[in-house]
Amino acid sequence: MSRRHFLRAAGGLAAGAALPAAAQSNRILPVQDIAPLIARITGGRPVEKRDVTVELPSLAENGNSVPLRIRVASPMSATDLVTDLHVFAERNPRPFVAAYHFGPVVARAQVDTRIRLAVEQRVLVIAALTGGRFLSGETHVVVTSAACIDEGI
Template identity: 40%
Template sequence: MLRGAMMPVLQRRRGVMGALSGLAAVALVRPAGASTERLEAAIRAFAGDAPVGAGRVRLEVPPLVENGNAVPLTVSVDSPMTPGDHVRRIAVFNERNPQPNVITALIGPRAGRAALSTRIRLSTSQRLVAVAEMSDGGFWSDSAQVVVTLAACVEG
């Protein structure tokens, strides 16, 4: 008897929960979609219409960082770095900082190795993309997902 009376309430609750989680999903997906578009636009501004392949680039970032104000980042590219075959530029982009660009490095055969390390800011958990431009005009990339527990730009 009791169980019978409870059932509709539970079902109604489940209905409300379902609607709420649907709303939450929409709220989460929309800004992510906009920021992904912005990230794509920034990569297009760097690479032009050239296809960007996955591989040859290694983007190393810790998967979980406590402090978004200084996140160590290393990008290395598989290249012999000879005058005939080298990396021209390496760029790093982010998905959800106020601006999509992080750093663009110009290198060449005199650098010897196509590698770069620096420390960056991340305003929230997000995806990072590194793109390298080769001397033959090809573009290669790698991406990494970072979880940030203390965001940059929050503390005044």
């Protein structure tokens, strides 16, 4: 093989490998069905899509540590309060991220933490309120450097 041929072939390979990195990772980690996980929390009761704010950077540089703030518009009075928060990332290898259960001392329906995100995806939060009510909120995040997909899944 001549040097020219080799370079042409190598260049083509490199371009092919570099181009669809994001598209590839989305193909490796498809959306997982989190409906059974949600059903286990809600017991089939309806979930209203309101009042839950999921604050995430719209573009996360490092998927290994993405700051997350969850806020629920709730008076947190004795009769009307948020009792639980459940966090799901449906394109992570394991969609369950975390769950928080509030006792009576908790003053605000707010939690700050840092999470892992495998790829660009939707982060969903389900909030359980007193009286068997459920609210949800979600945010879409773009992840440039993904977590946990260096392994060929």
